Amino acid sequence: MLRKFNWFFPYTKHVVVSFSSINKPCTRQISLSSFPPNSPYLKSLFHNGHLKEALLEMAVQGPEMRFEGYDTLLNECINQRAIREGQRVHTHMIKTCYLPPVYLRTRLIVLYCKCECLGDARQMLDEMPERNVVSWTAMISAYSQRGYASEALNLFVQMLRSGTEPNEFTFATVLTSCIGSNGLNLGRQVHSFIIKTSFESHIYVGSSLLDMYAKAGRIHEAQGVFESLPERDVVSCTAIISGYAQLGHDEEALELFRRLQMEGMSSNYVTYASVLTALSGLSALDHGKQVHNHVLRSELPSYVVLQNSLIDMYSKCGSLNYSRRIFDGMPERTVISWNAMLMGYSKHGMGREVVELFELMREENKVKPDSVTILAILSGCSHGGMEERGLEIFFEMENGKLGVEPVIEHYGCVVDLLGRAGQVEEAFKFIKKMPFEPTAAIWGSLLGACRVHSNVDIGEFVGRRLLEIEPENAGNYVILSNLYASAGRWEDVRTLRELMSKKAVIKEPGRSWIELDQILHTFC
């Protein structure tokens, strides 16, 4: 950081400045005459990454700084995410009474956004004497990209009220904030606005629009937008494929991928990741291997995201050896890599492998576990006969030793774990003293344990409770009635069946599928 920072040196010929960079302190003599304001030298300093020297130069130039100098400096601060240096540029404007035009103020908004100082960015925007569509859009997109959907939407409305017309950038970004319970409603309003302003066939707006419909579960509307696009690119194709995949329409996703590929669509890592999700859902190992081949032949095989998807796909297809081979071969892993692998072992009841892998994770100490890691471990211990170890890890987390904040799902896993171990009373006590209100899923897990271990007393209490919370769930009636049956309480079984038909509870039909000779067959 700079130690000396004097603004008013332009009248001296030489100036000695001392500063310390991260590695070494240094002092340098700067000859002013060789550095006219906005000189090419200034630019060369930035491009060689000497931002701090450039800042000194700025300090030396003092009030001589003009638009071009600020622009170059700010852009470099943005590229390097250098917030301290950027603040100095901002301060320089204030101290020298420079009134930046809209363009430079927008660059400052972008600087603060990219450096995660959204509050400062917002203050910049609010204090601007005049704003244009770019200033508004930069802020809206910062909110959208970080998941602050309501802030993004509120700002969008404020922008409209101020009389500024949104452009294709604004629409593309604001649509990604049309999520949640009212998302579809908002998205439709934005859509009609898009039609009015004739941005509907814009490729960025269109892919954002179809993604919005897909995320709201409206795959047909998404498909409609996709088909109406005058041109397609990787992103729009990926968006529609992943739309199908995320809604569980895995066959359609795969079908569409094949068709678009034949039509010449190019794929990137996001495309493959989406297709792999669909294949995991289908447990289609042969198809998965084909996509893996595509990935290996592409330029992308070392992408972490893609390898994570492959680990997951092979796990869900039951090939844990393949998963592990990919996992072991990764030069860098994210927490998702560990979680996908742990989850794979967990789902296959390999409790010992789960615990061993977690120990490896702690030994390596490169990646911190998160909430999902602990979920994978607890459910793995529960399904894999490692109940005691699972409980130990849970209590470590509860005592704050893992750096993971316990959430209700963790408590749910422990209930499951105790229940499976036959400790039905302990599980019931555990639920009663949890710091959360038990959900239907948690009661359901305990009811299942009561059924398996024939604990009619607790089972009856829990079952009745569940029938109140979710009277439409057929499974609860069936388990409770089986529990009564196992205790020979036929009268209760009968009244329960009557209650069930009176409320017209319908059991969902079962579905299954199988892959034979690389052809997928599905049954209902």
Next chain:
DNA sequence: CTAGGGTTAG
């Protein structure tokens, strides 16, 4: 100057 799709869990 500002913009769209993605990986683990439920």
